Amino acid sequence: MLDLGVASTxxxxxxxxxxxxxxxxxxxxxxxxxxxxxxxxxxxxVGAGEALLPNRCSADVVDLVFCWDLPNYLTLDALSALxxxxxxxxxxxxxxxxxxxxxxxxMREEPGCFVPTPDGELMDLSAAGNAVAAPRYSPExxxxxxxxxxxxxxxxxxxxxxxxxxRLE
Amino acid sequence: xxERGKKxxxxxxxxxxxxSESEKTFGSFRSKTSDRGGDVAVIGSSIQxxxxxxxxxxxxxxxxxxxxxxxxxxxxTIGRGGKVKAGVYxxxxxxxxxxxxxxxATECVSVHANARVQGNIIAPRVSIVEGAHFKGSIEMDPxxxxxxxxxxxxxxxxxxxxxxxTGPAADAKPAPTETAKDAGAASSPRARxx
Numbered sequence: 001m002l003d004l005g006v007a008s009t010x011x012x013x014x015x016x017x018x019x020x021x022x023x024x025x026x027x028x029x030x031x032x033x034x035x036x037x038x039x040x041x042x043x044x045x046v047g048a049g050e051a052l053l054p055n056r057c058s059a060d061v062v063d064l065v066f067c068w069d070l071p072n073y074l075t076l077d078a079l080s081a082l083x084x085x086x087x088x089x090x091x092x093x094x095x096x097x098x099x100x101x102x103x104x105x106x107m108r109e110e111p112g113c114f115v116p117t118p119d120g121e122l123m124d125l126s127a128a129g130n131a132v133a134a135p136r137y138s139p140e141x142x143x144x145x146x147x148x149x150x151x152x153x154x155x156x157x158x159x160x161x162x163x164x165x166x167r168l169e
Numbered sequence: 170x171x172e173r174g175k176k177x178x179x180x181x182x183x184x185x186x187x188x189s190e191s192e193k194t195f196g197s198f199r200s201k202t203s204d205r206g207g208d209v210a211v212i213g214s215s216i217q218x219x220x221x222x223x224x225x226x227x228x229x230x231x232x233x234x235x236x237x238x239x240x241x242x243x244x245x246t247i248g249r250g251g252k253v254k255a256g257v258y259x260x261x262x263x264x265x266x267x268x269x270x271x272x273x274a275t276e277c278v279s280v281h282a283n284a285r286v287q288g289n290i291i292a293p294r295v296s297i298v299e300g301a302h303f304k305g306s307i308e309m310d311p312x313x314x315x316x317x318x319x320x321x322x323x324x325x326x327x328x329x330x331x332x333x334x335t336g337p338a339a340d341a342k343p344a345p346t347e348t349a350k351d352a353g354a355a356s357s358p359r360a361r362x363x
Contacts, residue, residue, distance in 0.1 A: 007303040009296050022307040029302045054305045055289065125299060
């Protein structure tokens with residue numbers, strides 16, 4: 001499992017119920033977002049995306065990716081490159097989850113810190129901060145810029161986000 | 170020994186500088202009493218060590234260490250000012266400072282708030298406090314942990330985590346026609362503000 005967000009004990013506890021390997025990228029805090037957004041499209045951008053992912057300690061393929069709300073903070077070129085890099089370490093059928101700002105015009109300045117609760121809900125522990133304009137990517141935008149991941153399911157949430165589940169073809 | 174190393178230079182550069190079981194290596198560092206009541210050796214904040222660290226005493230690192238740290242039967246604490254660029258092997262590892270490199274523990278790894286960890290964690294129990302920054306893989310599978318730590322294993326059938334049970338989108342439904350209000354009311358799990 002690959003988590004592009006912040007590490008949390010709650011997530012580890014949830015995943016610790018079974019046996020799986022967790023890879024955490026914490027892209028927002030390790031400079032990944034700015035770096036990807038500042039690069040031109042091309043192979044170098046995909047390489048940068050790969051370099052931002054955790055070093056692999058196993059040949060196991062990734063079969064689940066938690067993007068949380070990170071895609072909102074990436075340009076479409078950066079998002080495409082990152083997901084392409086992720087796809088290279090995932091197998092066909094791998095799933096990716098994302099929360100996309102949809103109805104709200106603004107979003108927080110920084111990606112959120114999401115923590116699952118035992119009852120299956122999702123807590124956002126992010127501190128309040130400045131607001132920035134949300135890109136409000138459409139399903140069409142995402143369908144063409146998820147590096148081979150296609151939309152499997154989607155639903156609108158009451159908090160202005162749209163929740164997507166993608167599947168790698 | 171610590172003072173002896175410091176005499177010429179605060180930087181100790183030797184692959185075997187602290188191998189010495191016969192030299193009571195860490196015991197000659199400044200020591201403190203640990204929470205468990207025993208002495209804990211301390212590498213102070215002005216010390217930089219390049220090489221292999223080995224020993225059988227609990228150790229606290231407040232300085233800079235690069236190379237390898239092996240305390241297989243002891244506890245390692247990387248203090249708030251500690252910076253470690255090393256593969257680390259210990260019974261337990263607590264991180265308050267910065268580490269780059271894989272952390273292997275036979276019991277547990279704790280990453281505290283404000284810590285910054287880049288590398289893989291291999292331990293049967295791992296805790297990461299909110300506020301910590303971690304980039305790497307976490308391996309808690311007992312078999313993999315024991316394999317990584319070079320112990321014999323008693324294999325048990327491997328279970329896998331079903332994606333459906335771990336992801337907030339697990340029961341996401343196609344809803345291009347739902348309104349936000351309707352979808353939110355019906356959605357669980359859902360995002361909410363803390």
